[in-house]
Amino acid sequence: MKISFSKLSFPNTGVAVIAVTQENVNSETLAKFIAKSPAKFKGKFGHIVPASPPQEHDLDLILLVGLGKKTEISTARMRKVGANMMKCLNANKIAEASIILDEGKNASLGNSTIAAHLAYGASLRAYTFNKYITDKKKKKKISIKELNFRLEESDIAASIYQGLDIIKEGVFYARDLVSEPANILSTENYANRCEDLAALGLKVQVLGEKEMRKLGMGSLLSVGLGSAMESKLVVLEWNGAEDKKEKPLAFIGKGVVFDTGGISLKPPPNMGDMKSDMGGSAAVVGLMKVLATRNAKVNVVGVIGLVENMPSGTAQRPGDIVTSMSGQTIEVLNTDAEGRLVLADALWYTKEKFNPKLMVNLATLTGAIVVSLADIYAGLFSNDDALANNLIEAGCDTGEKLWRFPLVDEYDRMLDSPVADMQNIGNGRGAGSITAAQFLKRFVGNAKWAHLDIAGVAMIKGENDLSPKGATGFGVRLLNSFVKSNFEK
Ligand code: BES
Ligand code: MN
Ligand code: ZN
Numbered sequence: 060m061k062i063s064f065s066k067l068s069f070p071n072t073g074v075a076v077i078a079v080t081q082e083n084v085n086s087e088t089l090a091k092f093i094a095k096s097p098a099k100f101k102g103k104f105g106h107i108v109p110a111s112p113p114q115e116h117d118l119d120l121i122l123l124v125g126l127g128k129k130t131e132i133s134t135a136r137m138r139k140v141g142a143n144m145m146k147c148l149n150a151n152k153i154a155e156a157s158i159i160l161d162e163g164k165n166a167s168l169g170n171s172t173i174a175a176h177l178a179y180g181a182s183l184r185a186y187t188f189n190k191y192i193t194d195k196k197k198k199k200k201i202s203i204k205e206l207n208f209r210l211e212e213s214d215i216a217a218s219i220y221q222g223l224d225i226i227k228e229g230v231f232y233a234r235d236l237v238s239e240p241a242n243i244l245s246t247e248n249y250a251n252r253c254e255d256l257a258a259l260g261l262k263v264q265v266l267g268e269k270e271m272r273k274l275g276m277g278s279l280l281s282v283g284l285g286s287a288m289e290s291k292l293v294v295l296e297w298n299g300a301e302d303k304k305e306k307p308l309a310f311i312g313k314g315v316v317f318d319t320g321g322i323s324l325k326p327p328p329n330m331g332d333m334k335s336d337m338g339g340s341a342a343v344v345g346l347m348k349v350l351a352t353r354n355a356k357v358n359v360v361g362v363i364g365l366v367e368n369m370p371s372g373t374a375q376r377p378g379d380i381v382t383s384m385s386g387q388t389i390e391v392l393n394t395d396a397e398g399r400l401v402l403a404d405a406l407w408y409t410k411e412k413f414n415p416k417l418m419v420n421l422a423t424l425t426g427a428i429v430v431s432l433a434d435i436y437a438g439l440f441s442n443d444d445a446l447a448n449n450l451i452e453a454g455c456d457t458g459e460k461l462w463r464f465p466l467v468d469e470y471d472r473m474l475d476s477p478v479a480d481m482q483n484i485g486n487g488r489g490a491g492s493i494t495a496a497q498f499l500k501r502f503v504g505n506a507k508w509a510h511l512d513i514a515g516v517a518m519i520k521g522e523n524d525l526s527p528k529g530a531t532g533f534g535v536r537l538l539n540s541f542v543k544s545n546f547e548k
Pocket of ligand 3: 315318336395397398423424
C-alpha cells in the first residue's frame with residue numbers, strides 16, 4: 060500500500076474520503092465537496108458514513124470520516140481513525156482513495172500531524188502474512204494500492220510520515236518474524252536474518268553453542284539440549300551516539316523459536332501458537348532495525364537468545380541442576396519454564412559485557428500474565444521506579460499499555476530450592492508471572508532493569524486497533540518512543 064501526500068484539491072473521479080472534525084461538519088468547505096451532509100453524520104470520533112457526491116463530479120464514492128472534537132484530537136486517536144478508514148475502504152475492495160483534510164485548524168494538532176498519523180494508522184493496520192497461501196483467491200490481500208492524502212501542508216505531512224514509515228517497517232519486520240513457523244525460522248535462519256541487518260550499519264555477532272559453553276552459559280544451553288537446532292546468542296550493536304564510548308542502553312529478548320515445553324510437554328491444543336515464543340526477541344530486532352534506519356543518536360545493544368525447546372533423548376529432565384554464567388545453580392523442576400533459563404544467561408552476559416545504562420528485557424514468559432491481563436496490557440516488572448514510569452509513559456504514547464506488578468522478597472523466597480541456589484518455578488501456588496520476574500531479577504545484579512512479559516500481546520486471537528489478528532509487533536513502537544524521548548537530543 061502506497062502512501063502519498065499532495066496539495067488540497069478535490070478529486071473528480073474514484074473514491075474521496077473527507078476527514079472532518081465535529082466542529083466543522085457544517086462548514087463551507089464540506090458543503091463545497093458534497094451535495095448534502097447526511098443528517099446522521101456529526102463528525103464523531105471514528106464514525107464513517109457514505110455521502111452523495113456533488114452533481115458535477117463523477118465520483119464512485121464519498122466517505123465522511125469523523126475526527127471527533129478538535130480539542131480531543133491526539134496522534135493516538137488519529138492512528139485509530141486511519142486504521143478504521145483503511146479497514147472500511149478495504150472491505151469495499153477499493154484500490155485508490157483520496158483523503159481530503161481541511162479541518163484541523165485550531166485543533167490540538169496541526170493538519171500535517173493529523174494527516175501523517177492517519178496514514179501511519181492505516182499502514183500499521185494494513186499488514187498481511189500470506190506468503191504460504193498459494194490459492195490466489197484465498198490469499199488475504201489488501202485491496203488498496205494507494206492512499207493519497209490531500210492537504211495544504213502536504214510537504215510537512217510527507218516528511219513526518221517518512222519518520223513514521225521507518226517505525227512501521229520495524230513493526231512489520233517483527234510481525235514477520237513472529238508469523239514465521241519454526242521449520243522456516245530456525246535458530247540458524249533467524250541468526251542469518253539478523254546478520255543481514257548489518258547492511259543498515261548494525262554490528263552483528265552470532266555466538267554458537269561452543270562459544271556459549273566457553274562463557275559458562277549452562278542455563279541457556281540446557282534449554283536447547285533436546286533440539287536438533289543449534290542454540291545461538293545474537294548481539295546487535297548500534298553505536299549512533301556522538302560519544303562512541305558512552306554506555307549503551309540494552310534490550311534483551313527471549314527467542315524460543317518453538318516451545319513444546321520439553322519433557323514437561325505442553326498439551327496439544329494451541330501448541331502451534333508456541334511458534335510465537337520468540338516475540339520478545341522480534342521486538343528487539345525490530346527496534347534495532349528502526350534505530351539504525353533512522354540513524355538514532357544513541358548507543359544501543361540488542362541481545363537475543365535463540366533456542367528451541369524440544370523433548371528428546373538428549374533433552375534436559377525435570378530435576379536436572381544447571382550452572383548459569385553467573386555461577387548460580389538452578390534446579391530445573393519444569394522444563395516448560397525455559398524462557399527464564401534463556402534470559403538468565405542473556406541478561407548476565409549483557410550486564411558483564413556492556414555495563415549498560417539500563418537493561419530492558421521482553422519475553423513471552425508466562426501463561427499467568429495472560430490470565431491477569433489478557434491481550435490488552437503487557438506486564439511490567441522493574442527494580443527502578445523511574446525506568447518503570449518512563450516505560451509506562453512510552454506505552455501510553457504508542458498505545459502499548461503496560462501494567463506494573465510488585466517485586467518483593469516474599470515472592471523471591473518462593474524460588475528457594477533445597478538442592479540448588481534456586482529452582483526455576485515457584486514452590487507455592489499463584490503469582491506465576493511475578494515469580495518468573497523474581498527469577499530474572501537474580502541475574503541482573505545492580506543494573507537498572509525492567510522486564511516486559513508480553514505473552515498475551517505478542518500474538519492475538521482477534522484484531523486490535525492497529526493490528527490484524529496474529530503477530531502484533533508489540534514493543535517496537537514502545538521501545539522506540541522510550542529511547543527517543545528519554546535518550547536522544
Ligand atoms: N512460552 C510460555 C508462556 C506462554 C504462554 C507464552 C501462553 C504465550 C502464551 C512459557 O515458556 C511457559 O511455558 N511458561 C509456563 C511456566 C510454568 C511452567 C511455570 C506457563 O506459563 O505455564
Ligand atoms: Mn515454556
Ligand atoms: Zn516459552
